[in-house]
Amino acid sequence: MSTTDFTETQLQVREAVRTLCTHFSNEYWRARDETSTDPHAFHSALAKAGWLGIALPERYGGSGLGISEATLMMQTISESGAGIAGAQAIHANVYATQPLALFGSEAQRSDTIPRIIGGEWRMCFGVTEPGAGLDTLRMGTVAKRETDHGDRSEYVISGQKIWITCAQVAQRMMLLARTKARGEVEKPSQALSLFCIPLDRSAPGLEMRRIKKMGGRAVDANEVFFDGYRVPADCLVGKEGEGFKIILHGMNAERCLLAGEALGLGYAALARASTYARERNVFERPIGMNQGIAHPLADAYMRLEAAKLATYHAARLYDASKTDETISQDAIGIAANSAKYLAAEAAFTACERAVLTHGGMGYAQEYDVERWFRECLVPRIAPVSREMILNYIGEKVLELPRSY
């Protein structure tokens, strides 16, 4: 990857994260994947060295850097061989804490953020529901405010979430849930609220089931069932009805991080493929001497570089918008969604070609490219699908009529 245009701080981030990640080899990730065991040592090492606080305020023990730096960190993690599994083990801690830092009460911030940064607690993010899918505004999980026996106020949560990454190992969940019926409010978005809730797996009304999945098996993804699960009322982040607005705010940042994670995977796969193409001799010459092998890899490189420019452009816009009011949320949204799309596609191309370059060995676990290939579908699907990004660009940029 060309590193022109990165700032000195960003290059330091990259170098330091790269060094840390060398302590977690591909053997480590291969074993975690095969046995579906959480990479908690990796999470702790990153926490111990302060990386989870990269984009959180210094007041709570973070380092106050931007989404650009966080994106490069995520890319470097994934590029180290840790892949999407490694990225997902920390992703929500970096990203889902952003709304808390911005909109949380002082008590919520000082209680939660330092513990997340220090690695004592882990965070997960609960939005997706089986009954709603990408149509988030139709989610059915309800949080109902009740005053219990004393005069303590609580929210009682009922409903189902799906695909919640790291729910098994997290102590807190950023939960988006319905506090009003759709018809009760002017805009459907005003019916949702955001909570930062404790996950007490021994308490009544909370159950989770791990989903068996194609890749990134080291980290758990879950169906989470709430059935009258009670949380203190002060778990509410911001005001009731503001949840969707708050989440939207952080979504562009998440697109950037995911784009970075995809890029890392793509660059890792491409590096492997080109090494193999140089070293593997068939028909008495390196296979990379065949243009049928070389050109697809050269093409994959250019796609990654282009996606990289789009990614760090979006991240820069996001960061700059904090001080530059002329940068609109729409402009950031367009850049961040485009970046996520392009990076996911470029990563997919690189990973697929890396497998094919390896011939039969591409199918062997030992060469890692099959693991990355299984993982590279995630950025294409989550947190928003390719189709929904195309819908968004069609509507927002091309001003085409909305199709749904």
Add this chain to the structure above:
Amino acid sequence: MSGLRILVPVKRVIDYAVKPRVNRAQTGVETANVKHSMNPFDELSIEESVRIREKKAHHAHAPPVEEIVAFSAGVPKSQDIIRTAMAMGADRGIHVVVDEKDALEPLGVAKLLKKVVEQENSNLVILGKQAIDDDAGQTGQMLAGLLNWAQATQASKVSITDQTTVEVVQEVDGGVQTIRSKLPMVITTDLRLNEPRYASLPNIMKAKKKVLDKKSLADYGIEESGVRLKTVKVCEPPPRKGGVKVEDVDGMIGKLKELGAL
């Protein structure tokens, strides 16, 4: 002695994981667009200095550390590794900017370091036993000679046992050797000395606020880099020829005789 003033020279070298390639002109190895990092032995030096300050393990009785100064002479980018050294715990940095074409030889570096030691009033210098680019392994010894200080090379364990005494375990042929000396002294580090910490993000951020002085050779009263050697030619080692398989011991003996080895 009131406190330790430790000087840690660090060098920017081609990263240990990179396979170096000879440049086209055959005058050296290709350095453009090649990943560089801190000489691995120098990471050990920084780590050990920080452990002395933290009074880790065998440094429990060490005098307090007044200051750890990271120093590098080299191209402008050498400042990156001084920043890394500061992120690992050095208090400030000094960078003598030297063009790649004027690169110093070990004696030149030792003479420069002597001036730095005098100016900084250092009483302990911890260097890598060698830099992995030239593998000369001379600077520490020459510096000790020029300063007329004691030296303990290839340290695999350093214990500061009281205010002025240092014990160093060295790996030597056939075993280990423990030597004891008084400060001030020069120590060079070997691989088994410690495991360097990685720079944490908060410390990287703190390091940005630490002072990094940029200097020239002239600032230390050195007018010329004093290079005495000329590299005539650098080339790749010849590719190894494939071996021959012999059937049995007799075959082996026959072959060795044929090659004149027996």
